[in-house]
Amino acid sequence: MISDPIRNVHLWIPGYIKARLRQRQSPPVKHVWLVLADHFEPLWKRPDEETARRRVEMWRHSWPEIAARHRDSAGRAPCYTFFYPEEEYRPYLLSPLAEMVETGIADVEVHIHHDGEGEENFVNRIRSFTHVLFHQHGLLRKHNERVVFGFIHGNWALDNSLPDGRWCGLNNELVLLRDLGCYADFTLPSAPSPAQTRMVNTIYWATDDPERPKSHDTGVPVKAGGAVAGDLMMIPGPLGFNWLGRRRWLAPRVETGELAASNPPTRHRARLWSRYAPHLAGNIFIKLFTHGAQEKNADVLLKGGLDLVFDSLQAECAERQWQLHFVSAWQMWQAIEAVRQQRDPLTVLIQRPGCKPGVISYA
Numbered sequence: 001m002i003s004d005p006i007r008n009v010h011l012w013i014p015g016y017i018k019a020r021l022r023q024r025q026s027p028p029v030k031h032v033w034l035v036l037a038d039h040f041e042p043l044w045k046r047p048d049e050e051t052a053r054r055r056v057e058m059w060r061h062s063w064p065e066i067a068a069r070h071r072d073s074a075g076r077a078p079c080y081t082f083f084y085p086e087e088e089y090r091p092y093l094l095s096p097l098a099e100m101v102e103t104g105i106a107d108v109e110v111h112i113h114h115d116g117e118g119e120e121n122f123v124n125r126i127r128s129f130t131h132v133l134f135h136q137h138g139l140l141r142k143h144n145e146r147v148v149f150g151f152i153h154g155n156w157a158l159d160n161s162l163p164d165g166r167w168c169g170l171n172n173e174l175v176l177l178r179d180l181g182c183y184a185d186f187t188l189p190s191a192p193s194p195a196q197t198r199m200v201n202t203i204y205w206a207t208d209d210p211e212r213p214k215s216h217d218t219g220v221p222v223k224a225g226g227a228v229a230g231d232l233m234m235i236p237g238p239l240g241f242n243w244l245g246r247r248r249w250l251a252p253r254v255e256t257g258e259l260a261a262s263n264p265p266t267r268h269r270a271r272l273w274s275r276y277a278p279h280l281a282g283n284i285f286i287k288l289f290t291h292g293a294q295e296k297n298a299d300v301l302l303k304g305g306l307d308l309v310f311d312s313l314q315a316e317c318a319e320r321q322w323q324l325h326f327v328s329a330w331q332m333w334q335a336i337e338a339v340r341q342q343r344d345p346l347t348v349l350i351q352r353p354g355c356k357p358g359v360i361s362y363a
Contacts, residue, residue: 006251007192012200012239019201022221023279030282031345032274032317033325034072035332036080036259036309037186037237038292039111039152040097043088052093055293060096062302067105070310073323074349078310079104081329082292083111083152083186086129091136098137107328108139109186113154116169119176126180141330148181150329156190160213163194172210174232184333185216186287188236189256200239203278203285203336205230224281225342235332237287238276244268259290259309261300270312274320281339284322285332286313325349 042055067077082097100106110129114122133139134147141148155167159174170176177185185206190196197217206216207230220229237257255272259265277286288309292298310326317324327335327348335345 006254008194008196009192009254011194011196011198012189012191015198015200015202016240019276019278022202026279027282029279029284029320029322031323031325032284032286032313033327033332033335033345034078034286034288034313035186035327035329036078036306037109037152037287037289037329038080038082039154039289040082040084040293041088041111041291042093042293043085043090044291044293052090055295055298056093056096058298058302059292060100063100064103064105066302066306069307070314070326072314072326073317074325074346076326076349077105078306078326079107079328079331081107081109081150083109083150083329084133085111085113085154086125087113089129089132094133094137094139098139101139107330108133108137109150109152109329110182111152111154113167114169115167116165119170119172122170122173123176123180126177130181143183146181148183150333151177151182151185151187153185153187156187156193156195158185158187158195159208159215161190161195161197161216165213168213171213171215172208174206174208174215175210178208178231182232183330184233184235184336186235186237186289186329188234189239191239191254191256196239199234200236201276201278202236203280204234206232206234208232222280222336222340224339226340233333233336235285235287235329235336236278237289238273240272240276242269242272257286257288259288259297259301259305261296264300265305265309265312267308267312267315270309270316273313274316280336283335283339283345285336287329287332 042052157167160168160171199218203222204219206219209215240255241252242255243252273286277284334348338345
């Protein structure tokens with residue numbers, strides 16, 4: 001863990017400024033889309049089976065009660081996306097999550113940690129995991145006749161982006177993910193890690209260069225009416241400064257959209273999320289993340305923290321006359337694609353109420 005929040009800030013400050021300047025030229029905001037992306041690791045620190053089951057059960061017990069208390073502008077309950085690690089797959093840990101998916105208040109996507117095992121190992125692991133999730137648990141979905149998934153890379157090391165080459169080892173990971181059925185990556189932001197990219201607060205296309213690491217360091221912003229312009233769509237969370245949350249004099253906290261015991265949600269942070277998150281054609285796309293299986297984080301989130309997230313964003317949107325939409329990672333991608341193709345993104349909500357997986361195909 002990097003203790004200094006300002007470390008490696010030079011990597012993203014220029015991109016942060018560019019994004020802020022682009023936002024000033026954006027059309028007025030009408031819609032805010034919120035996704036909660038959990039790096040959900042019930043086997044964190046290698047616990048015994050009882051502890052792992054308890055970590056899942058506390059979400060299975062508390063999340064439905066929280067979701068029932070909140071509705072967005074369309075009257076829809078929040079949808080929580082669990083990015084589940086392939087290496088922690090246990091049927092008895094996935095089944096409770098699948099039950100929540102069935103009721104429309106949760107979804108499951110793909111998370112993985114790997115460390116130089118090679119291309120064949122990576123491809124086999126992802127392919128096998130997505131097959132199991134889809135065919136044995138009824139998770140994920142088919143799009144244009146293939147099983148697709150959203151992705152988060154463990155240790156932030158997407159496309160071999162750490163300087164020492166650890167926790168990945170694949171310079172062609174973006175192309176591999178595309179070919180395996182990944183519809184978008186949700187790893188970023190990764191500050192203060194050196195894996196943080198120069199492109200920030202922007203939904204963009206990354207093009208892989210198999211001869212070098214960190215090909216997603218820069219890319220082509222997604223635009224309304226724009227064409228597909230890369231190998232993989234990157235959907236990052238907000239990245240900026242929180243001066244009210246500073247830990248010491250003249251040293252701000254870096255706002256990354258993380259929900260944690262060490263950085264709980266506040267109304268002020270909600271205002272920052274809407275300010276820093278990617279803006280696209282009158283839409284703001286807010287991706288927040290957490291490590292919710294860790295007891296210290298779950299205790300904060302399930303005992304008022306998530307209620308505060310929803311209440312704060314609803315108050316912020318009401319004050320600015322914006323419509324707030326609770327979506328899964330999949331639905332956020334659908335909404336972005338609708339904007340890109342100059343279709344009404346609200347049709348995403350009409351097509352599939354809740355976020356239960358299914359088979360979808362459209363041009």
